Each structure stands twice: as structure tokens, then as C-alpha cells.
Amino acid sequence: MRGMNPEAGEPPAEVYRRHLESGVLGFQRCAGCGAAVFYPRVFCPVCGKSDLTWETSSGRGVVYATTAVHRREGNSYNVVLVDLEEGFRMMSRIEGVPAERVEVGTRVKLRLDPTDAGPVPVFVPRDEDR
Amino acid sequence: MSLRGKAAVVGVAESELGEVGPGYTPLDLIGQAALHALEDAGLDKSDVDGLFSASAYYHMPTLSVGEYLGIGPRYSDATSMGGSSFVSHLLHAAAAIDAGLCEVALITYGSTQRSGGGRLVTGSEADPYEAPYNPRYPVSMYALAASRHMHEYGTTREQLAEVAVAAREWAKLNPKAFMREDLTVEDVLASRMVSSPLSVRDCCLVTDGGGAAIVTSAERARDLKNTPVYLLGAGEAHWHRNISQMLDLTVSAATESAPRAYGMAGVGPEEVDLAMLYDAFTINTVLFLEDLGFCEKGEGGAFVSGGRISPGGELAVNTSGGGLSYNHPGMYGLLLIVEAVRQLRGECGDRQIENANIALVHGNGGVLSSQVTAVLGSESAL
Numbered sequence: 001m002r003g004m005n006p007e008a009g010e011p012p013a014e015v016y017r018r019h020l021e022s023g024v025l026g027f028q029r030c031a032g033c034g035a036a037v038f039y040p041r042v043f044c045p046v047c048g049k050s051d052l053t054w055e056t057s058s059g060r061g062v063v064y065a066t067t068a069v070h071r072r073e074g075n076s077y078n079v080v081l082v083d084l085e086e087g088f089r090m091m092s093r094i095e096g097v098p099a100e101r102v103e104v105g106t107r108v109k110l111r112l113d114p115t116d117a118g119p120v121p122v123f124v125p126r127d128e129d130r
Numbered sequence: 131m132s133l134r135g136k137a138a139v140v141g142v143a144e145s146e147l148g149e150v151g152p153g154y155t156p157l158d159l160i161g162q163a164a165l166h167a168l169e170d171a172g173l174d175k176s177d178v179d180g181l182f183s184a185s186a187y188y189h190m191p192t193l194s195v196g197e198y199l200g201i202g203p204r205y206s207d208a209t210s211m212g213g214s215s216f217v218s219h220l221l222h223a224a225a226a227i228d229a230g231l232c233e234v235a236l237i238t239y240g241s242t243q244r245s246g247g248g249r250l251v252t253g254s255e256a257d258p259y260e261a262p263y264n265p266r267y268p269v270s271m272y273a274l275a276a277s278r279h280m281h282e283y284g285t286t287r288e289q290l291a292e293v294a295v296a297a298r299e300w301a302k303l304n305p306k307a308f309m310r311e312d313l314t315v316e317d318v319l320a321s322r323m324v325s326s327p328l329s330v331r332d333c334c335l336v337t338d339g340g341g342a343a344i345v346t347s348a349e350r351a352r353d354l355k356n357t358p359v360y361l362l363g364a365g366e367a368h369w370h371r372n373i374s375q376m377l378d379l380t381v382s383a384a385t386e387s388a389p390r391a392y393g394m395a396g397v398g399p400e401e402v403d404l405a406m407l408y409d410a411f412t413i414n415t416v417l418f419l420e421d422l423g424f425c426e427k428g429e430g431g432a433f434v435s436g437g438r439i440s441p442g443g444e445l446a447v448n449t450s451g452g453g454l455s456y457n458h459p460g461m462y463g464l465l466l467i468v469e470a471v472r473q474l475r476g477e478c479g480d481r482q483i484e485n486a487n488i489a490l491v492h493g494n495g496g497v498l499s500s501q502v503t504a505v506l507g508s509e510s511a512l
Binding site: 008013038039061064065066067068069070076077079080081090091093100104105115117120 | 186258259260262263264265266273274275276277279281322323324325326327328373374375379
């Protein structure tokens with residue numbers, strides 16, 4: 001059969017997208033070394049093994065770094081790096097807060113932003129912090 | 131086996147810099163730089179048998195450069211890891227020369243990004259896991275690093291501004307620098323915000339420019355017309371490509387490239403007379419002063435304050451005016467080498483530092499991704 005890749009199974013990016021479409025943020029955990037791996041791949045960048053299994057993130061994280069991108073016209077928007085509590089980091093955006101007001105250390109939770117290209121993971125401040 | 135002192139830079143040149151006007155191609159600037167570097171070395175293009183280049187314009191840069199210049203090298207290296215590539219080429223050229231794979235290496239680069247539209251020309255692909263958030267490449271990535279450094283170490287926008295002001299003070303002494311007007315910390319703080327905490331004056335220039343360096347064996351270098359500048363040591367390191375994969379945004383792979391370079395050279399930061407640090411953004415200078423061992427982690431902000439890296443300060447840093455005020459043609463690494471060589475030869479006029487024997491050149495590429503450190507020295511440093 002053309003296109004079969006029994007070794008890798010489904011392409012990692014496809015599995016990731018399927019998780020988002022079902023309303024959750026997926027990431028990989030290496031069965032060998034226990035590392036949380038993000039972005040998805042077929043090779044553990046920590047230990048070099050291939051035994052990566054999918055898990056679902058709680059969506060709870062903390063802002064690791066932040067910037068507000070200014071436009072010559074229109075409002076600025078923020079870009080952040082979020083550390084998820086499972087031990088991986090991703091780029092994202094914090095919504096519900098003015099771009100310049102996002103601070104390193106802010107505790108956030110996942111929200112999926114529906115777009116034409118599919119759900120995009122963004123974050124909002126966690127209620128318990130308000 | 132160490133490459134210490136085995137190879138020397140024997141010719142350097144810039145192309146026309148700044149804004150060359152429409153119609154010129156990056157290869158035209160490479161042609162200018164190569165011509166002047168060969169003149170500087172007292173060599174002919176027929177002497178060149180090793181070609182080194184990287185480019186955002188040409189997919190196979192050494193092929194394009196070789197064709198344009200009419201050079202058919204027996205050794206060709208298009209290592210591409212962003213602006214640091216050319217410092218890497220210096221190490222690779224020394225290794226190739228030592229291995230007998232070539233004898234005279236030409237490292238060259240050119241860009242017409244300012245005349246061509248005034249924006250950074252980059253071949254960087256968008257990362258699919260970062261693209262949905264529209265970071266402005268590459269400034270937002272460096273801004274993220276700056277935000278983290280400020281959070282962990284209390285580094286301030288004023289301290290970052292000091293880096294831009296120091297670069298400007300040096301640029302005022304360099305007739306070839308693109309921006310030579312007065313610049314104060316207040317000016318930097320008041321300038322247009324691009325990606326907080328970095329304002330437009332925290333960012334490198336967008337200019338046209340090119341450069342070339344000729345490297346040969348130490349043995350052959352001694353027979354040439356100019357004073358050789360020796361490669362004493364060099365080291366490379368990279369840990370990530372995308373900023374979201376960088377483990378600690380306050381610690382770059384320069385913490386590995388530097389010990390490799392110092393180890394080969396047999397010198398430490400305390401012996402460095404001049405530090406040419408790739409200042410794509412003001413945060414770079416702060417990070418690299420820390421990672422290269424000029425100060426402790428977290429103390430970079432204080433280190434650059436009060437004119438300590440300005441002319442007459444504690445340490446001569448980016449004496450050309452750097453990517454912030456002299457020239458930044460998309461990838462700037464080659465121009466770091468040009469300035470270091472000229473300082474070690476004593477050719478820098480008003481900005482010449484006294485008794486310059488050891489220069490550190492540190493190239494950065496991507497988004498704090500590739501780090502390449504080289505230590506250059508005059509004859510007396512051998």
C-alpha cells in the first residue's frame with residue numbers, strides 16, 4: 001500500500017491536530033526517559049528513543065516569557081512562551097488581558113480558539129488568580 | 131590536535147555599505163568586498179582555492195559566488211546557521227587549510243536588503259507551532275529572551291538602552307557607520323516600541339552591505355604584504371532553532387562555544403582587549419558578556435551601564451558601532467571579523483584601541499540559536 005508508514009504510524013503532526021479538533025491539547029511523553037516532548041515528533045530529543053506516547057495536557061501553565069508586538073496601526077498583541085505543568089513549553093497568546101499587561105509568572109489555562117485553519121491553543125489567566 | 135595559530139586572516143574588506151541604491155545585487159557587493167580583500171592581502175583570485183559563504187538570497191551560495199567571481203574552488207563550504215555562519219567559516223577554513231584541503235580561503239557575504247525593500251531578507255521558514263501567534267521574526271524572539279532576563283535578574287530597559295548608546299558612541303568614531311547622530315538613553319526609551327521590551331533603537335539596522343575575509347596558513351601568511359592576524363581558537367555550539375525550544379532564555383550556547391574557543395586559544399576573557407559581539411538586539415550584548423565570561427550571569431545589565439563599554443570604558447565592545455549603529459546587512463558575522471582584524475592591525479583611526487593584541491569575535495545566528503566564538507590575535511599573542 002502506497003503511503004503506509006508502519007514504523008511511525010500516523011504522522012505526529014496529524015495526531016496533534018486531531019487532539020485539538022477533539023478539544024484537547026496533546027503532547028508526547030517518552031516511555032523510555034519520561035520526558036514531556038513538544039512539538040510532536042518520532043524521536044525523543046532527550047534520550048533518543050522512539051517510544052513516544054500521547055497524553056492530554058491539563059492546560060494549566062505559567063507564562064515563562066512575554067512580548068507585546070506593536071503594530072503601526074491597530075492594537076498590539078502579545079506572544080508568550082507558556083510552561084505547561086506536565087513539563088513542556090509552547091509558544092502561545094494570552095487573551096483577555098491587554099497585551100502589555102501580560103507578566104512573566106502569570107498562571108494561565110488553555111482555551112482553544114476556533115480559526116479557519118482549525119483550533120489554535122491560546123491561554124487565559126486562571127480564575128483562581130483573580 | 132589544536133588549530134591554534136595554524137591559520138591567519140590576511141585580508142579583509144567591506145563592500146559599499148548602507149544604502150547602495152537600486153539595481154545592485156548581493157553578488158555585486160560580494161564582488162566589491164572580494165576585490166578589496168584580495169587587494170588587502172596582496173593576492174589574486176587565482177590564489178583562492180577554498181570558498182565559504184552563506185546567504186538568504188542564494189540557495190547554493192558558494193556556487194553563485196564562485197560563478198560570479200570566476201573562482202573554481204577545490205574546497206567549498208556553505209555552512210548556514212544564520213549570522214554566525216561566517217565566524218564558523220573561519221574555524222572551518224582553518225581546519226581545511228590545516229588538513230591540506232585548501233590553502234587560500236575566501237569567506238564572503240553580501241546583502242542589498244535596504245535597497246531591495248528596507249526589510250530583513252530571510253530564508254527562515256515559519257515554525258508551524260509558532261506561526262499561529264505571529265511573532266515578528268526575529269525581534270519578538272529576542273524580546274522574549276529580554277523579558278525573561280528582566281524577570282530573573284532585574285535587568286532594565288535603561289540598561290538595554292546603554293548598549294545602544296555605547297554602540298552609537300563607537301559609531302561616531304567610525305566614518306563608515308550608518309548612524310552617527312547623538313543618541314541618549316532617553317532617546318532609546320522614547321523610540322517606537324517594536325516588540326516589548328525592545329524598541330526600534332534596541333534593534334539592529336536594516337542596511338545593505340557585504341564583506342570578505344581571506345584566510346591562509348600561518349606559514350604563507352608571513353610572506354604576504356599585510357600583518358597576519360592569527361586564529362588562536364574557535365568553538366561552535368547550538369542547542370535549538372526555534373525560540374520555543376530554547377531551554378533557558380537567559381543562557382545561550384555561547385556558554386559552550388566560548389570555553390571551546392578559550393581552551394584552544396589558551397586565553398581567558400580577562401586577556402581579551404576587544405570583544406566583537408553580535409549585537410542584533412541590545413539584549414544580545416548583555417547575554418554574551420555574561421555567557422562569554424566577562425561578568426557573572428545576571429550582571430550584564432550593570433556591566434554595560436555608565437559607559438563601561440563605550441569608548442574609554444572598561445572593555446572595548448563593538449568598536450565599529452556594531453549591528454546597532456554601524457551596519458547590519460541581514461547577517462552581520464563577517465563584519466565582526468573585519469573590525470577585529472583591523473583593530474589588531476592598528477588601522478582603526480579615531481576608534482583604535484591601544485595595545486590591541488587579542489580580540490574575541492562572537493557570532494550569533496537564528497534566534498539566539500547558533501553561537502560561534504573565535505579568538506584572534508596578533509603575532510605577539512602567538
